[in-house]
Amino acid sequence: xxxxxxxxxxxxxxxxxxxxxxxxxxxxxxxxxxxxxxxxxxxxxxxxxxxxxxxxxxxxxxxxxxxxxxxxxxxxxxxxxxxxxxxxxxxxxxxxxxxxxxxxxxxxxxxxxxxxxxxxxxxxxxxxxxxxxxxxxxxxxxxxxxxxxxxxxxxxxxxxxxxxxxxxxxxxxxxxxxxxxxxxxxxxxxxxxxxxxxxxxxxxxxxxxxxxxxxxxxxxxxxxxxxxxxxxxxxxxxxxxxx
Amino acid sequence: xxxxxxxxxxxxxxxxxxxxxxxxxxxxxxxxxxxxxxxxxxxxxxxxxxxxxxxxxxxxxxxxxxxxxxxxxxxxxxxxxxxxxxxxxxxxxxxxxxxxxxxxxxxxxxxxxxxxxxxxxxxxxxxxxxxxx
Numbered sequence: 476x477x478x479x480x481x482x483x484x485x486x487x488x489x490x491x492x493x494x495x496x497x498x499x500x501x502x503x504x505x506x507x508x509x510x511x512x513x514x515x516x517x518x519x520x521x522x523x524x525x526x527x528x529x530x531x532x533x534x535x536x537x538x539x540x541x542x543x544x545x546x547x548x549x550x551x552x553x554x555x556x557x558x559x560x561x562x563x564x565x566x567x568x569x570x571x572x573x574x575x576x577x578x579x580x581x582x583x584x585x586x587x588x589x590x591x592x593x594x595x596x597x598x599x600x601x602x603x604x605x606x607x608x609x610x611x612x613x614x615x616x617x618x619x620x621x622x623x624x625x626x627x628x629x630x631x632x633x634x635x636x637x638x639x640x641x642x643x644x645x646x647x648x649x650x651x652x653x654x655x656x657x658x659x660x661x662x663x664x665x666x667x668x669x670x671x672x673x674x675x676x677x678x679x680x681x682x683x684x685x686x687x688x689x690x691x692x693x694x695x696x697x698x699x700x701x702x703x704x705x706x707x708x709x710x711x712x713x714x715x716x717x718x
Numbered sequence: 719x720x721x722x723x724x725x726x727x728x729x730x731x732x733x734x735x736x737x738x739x740x741x742x743x744x745x746x747x748x749x750x751x752x753x754x755x756x757x758x759x760x761x762x763x764x765x766x767x768x769x770x771x772x773x774x775x776x777x778x779x780x781x782x783x784x785x786x787x788x789x790x791x792x793x794x795x796x797x798x799x800x801x802x803x804x805x806x807x808x809x810x811x812x813x814x815x816x817x818x819x820x821x822x823x824x825x826x827x828x829x830x831x832x833x834x835x836x837x838x839x840x841x842x843x844x845x846x847x848x849x850x851x
Contacts, residue, residue, distance in 0.1 A: 526841070542847065551845060551848075552841040552842060553844060553845075554837050554840075554841055554843075555837065555840060556837065558757075558833065558837050563840070565840050566837070566838040566842065569838060570841075570842050570845065573842065661831060663834065
């Protein structure tokens with residue numbers, strides 16, 4: 476396994492090449508942030524696959540509005556019922572492959588990722604240095620409880636799957652499209668992040684971790700990996716081992 | 719009914735002993751017989767598989783035998799190194815329940831995966847359809 480850590484600063488001068496890059500944005504009740512994220516990414520020329528995972532708020536209407544502004548760049552996939560993060564990502568990735576994507580990036584809809592990091596996580600794929608890139612959030616910036624939960628998840632990922640990563644729960648990832656069919660993703664919830672790591676390990680894919688920025692707002696504080704989610708993922712991992 | 723009660727037998731220290739049936743025994747026997755008939759009937763109607771039928775019929779035959787001769791469980795329990803017949807029944811009951819829960823868990827997991835596949839298919843189909851319009 477090839478694991479190099481490169482800093483996002485090194486790639487800032489790279490030209491933003493958006494050809495063949497599909498960004499999968501899973502969204503569940505993200506009406507406050509999803510519109511601006513989709514439009515900002517579409518403005519940069521990326522193809523956006525937004526997966527509305529059975530939202531009960533106005534997420535779907537908002538992305539419809541964004542699609543009318545960028546009809547060629549925005550695709551909306553609507554889950555009639557909520558199936559969780561894992562299922563939403565899977566839907567988005569399968570659709571991207573059908574549309575002929577070369578690179579598939581997953582991007583959280585809550586506004587915690589910086590737009591320029593999309594380019595940074597794609598770079599190692601384009602240079603041929605890696606098949607999968609995970610955007611690692613610097614843990615020093617995290618609030619204490621989040622840092623603890625994420626550290627715990629890294630340890631558990633290491634314990635169960637024997638692979639050490641800087642950030643096992645990051646939502647910003649980039650894949651070369653040809654490796655996606657090899658990933659067997661079954662988790663529906665947040666456990667999917669660890670499952671990606673397991674599949675990367677199992678298929679001997681070349682992984683690179685790129686340090687990314689994380690924007691902490693009230694929105695992003697309330698979602699993602701906290702202790703309860705951590706316990707749930709732990710339980711899933713144990714069941715997986717027993718199966 | 720009187721005849722059935724009089725012909726009740728039990729094994730005690732290798733000897734067949736005749737005596738009266740307790741009320742709970744009579745109730746259980748009737749319940750077992752009725753359930754076996756019911757299971758066979760729904761099997762004939764094609765609503766359950768042969769495997770399920772055999773499983774449930776065996777289970778109720780076991781209950782039938784145990785009701786008829788409660789002490790037989792003590793005999794089995796002693797053979798297995800467990801003190802009392804009732805303990806054996808409880809242990810079998812708990813293990814059986816755990817097994818069923820595990821089976822159910824796997825089944826639900828399976829159904830969940832199938833729902834995911836359906837939802838993905840529907841979402842992709844609708845997106846393609848919207849674009850054609």
